[in-house]
Amino acid sequence: MIEVDGLTKNYGDKTAVDGISFAVEPGIVTGFLGPNGAGKSTTMRIIAGLDAPTHGIVRVNGKSYRDSRAPMAELGIMLEAKAVHTGRSARSHLLALAQTNGVPAKRVSEVIDMVGLAEVAAKRVGGFSLGMGQRLGVAAALLGDPRTVVLDEPVNGLDPEGVLWIRHLLKALADEGRTVFISSHLMSEMALTAQHLIIVGRGRLIADTTVEGFIAQASGTVTRVSSPQADALSAQLSAANVTVAHLDAETLEVTGLTAREIGIIAWEEHVPVVELSTKRVSLEDAFMELTSDAVDYRSSAGTTTAPAGAR
C-alpha cells in the first residue's frame, strides 16, 4: 500500500510535482503513466525517501519509509537501471545491499536465479546491456521479499522475451498480495500489464482509474451518426446525460448513448440514418489527448491560482 497525499515537490522555482494525491492498493498491478517530465520519477524518489517533499505526505505500508526498521522488507524499488557501481560484480552489488538489512546470502543467489543473471553474476556490471541492468535492478528490488514493489520503467530496454517475463513476474507479485507500482510512458504496455492506472501530466494528477474504465472511456462513448434530418434526430436524442455535437449539416457526434440505442431511437422516430458508427480511439491516442489537455489547462490557468489536482 502506498498513499500519496497532497504531494508537491519544487526544485528551485520549478514545480516537478504539483499537489497530487492517490493510493496504490495491494494485490493488483498499478501503472503510473505520464509523458516524460510528468513527475513520475520524482514521485517515486519521494516514495523511496530519497527526496523530501516540499508539501504533502507519502506513506508506504502505512508508515513513513524513512522510519521503517526493516526497509527492504517494506519496499523494493528500482529507480533507474544501473544505479550500480559499474566496477562491481552483480553478486557483490546485491550482497552489499542485502547485508545492510541482514538479508541472507542465500537469498542473493535466489534473486540472481530468479531474474536469469546466474551466468553473469560474477561479471562486472559495467559490461551489462540495458536489459541485464534492468534485470539486476529488479533483483535488487526483490532482495528483501518486500510487501511493496516500485519499478521505474521496468520494461525499458528489455527484449520481447524479457517484456513477457516482467509481465508475468509483476502479476505473480501482485497475486501474492503485494503492492506493485510501475511507471511507464507507454499506454499500450500498461494496458497489458496493469489493472489500475494513475495518470499524471506536468506534475498533476489527470486520472485515477481502472484500465477497463480507461479503455471504455477512450473507445466506447463517442458515436457518429449521419442523417438527412440531423436536426430532428438531435432533438430526439436529447437527454440529461447525453451531449450531441453537430459536425456538419448531416453529421452528429453523440456522447452518452451507444450506437445500438441511437439506432433504435431513430427507427422509432422514423428518422433515416445513413451512417452509424462507434468512434474507435487507440489507447495511445486517448492517452495523448488526456495528457495534452493537462498541458493546455496548466499553461492557460497559470500556476498560482490553479486548484489542487483532481482526485
Place this chain on the structure above:
Amino acid sequence: MTAATTTPAGLSTASPLRVTQARVMLSEWTKFRSLRSTVITLAVAIVIAIVISLVFALVMGSNYAAMSPADKHSFNAASTSLNGDLFAQLAFGVLGVLIMTSEYSTGMIRATLTAVPRRLPVLWAKIAVFTLCVGATALITNLVSFYAGQAVLSGHDLQVSLTSPGTMRIIGGATLYMTAVGIMGIALGALVRSTAGGISCLVGLLFVIPPVLDLLPESWTTYFGKYLPADAGQASWVFHSGPGLIDRLSPWTGFGVMCLWVIGLVVIAGIQLLRRDA
C-alpha cells in the same frame, strides 16, 4: 527468510530483517573489497609511501655530514624514514573521497540510501571500515618504511630503534594522520558529491591554503598556520628544520586540533546527508 520467493509477504508484517550499524558496516566492507579501484588506490598509496620514504632516507643519510649544526639538531631518523607519507597522504585522502563520490557518480547512492533510509549509519559505516582497513594498512606501511629507512640510515650510524624515545609516537602519529586525512576525504566527498570537486577541496585544504597563508603578514601566519589541519596533524611526526619548528603545536595538541577539523567536517557532512535530496 525460508522459501522467500513464495512467502506471501504482503500479508505478514513480521520480518526478520533489520538495519543495524554492524550490518551496514559489513555491507561497506563488501563494497570496499569488491572494487578494483579501491584496491589499486590503496596499493598506490603504499608504494608511494615506502618508495619516497626510502629516497628521503638515502638522501638525508648521505647529506647528513654536510648539514649545518641546526639542521643536524632537528634531524630525526624515525621521522625522516616516514617522509614518504607527506606525498602518500594525497592517495589516502583521494581514497576517502572516492569511497563517497563513486556512489554519487554511478547512482549507487540511491540504492544504498533506499536500503538504509536513515542514511547516517552509511556515513558512520564508511568511516569505520575506512579507519580499520586504511589505518591497519598505514601502520604496516609505516613499519615497513621505518625499518627500510633505518637500514639505510644505519650505513651512516644515524639509525634509531623502535624503542628509542619518541619513535613509537612518530610512527603512531603518522598512522593516525594518514587515517585522519582519509576521513577528511570521506567528509569532503559527502559534501561535494563529485570526485573532482572532492579532491580539489582536499588538495586545497592540505596543500594550497598553507602556502597562501604564508603570503599574509607574518603575525597572521604564525598564529593561524599551526592550526590548519595538515600543520596541526603533522606536529606529532614531522620534523622540519629551521624556524618552522618553533611554531609547531605540541604533538598531541596538534593531532587533537586535526581531529577537531575532521569531526567538524564529518558533522557538517552528516547534517547535509540528512537534509539534502539524494
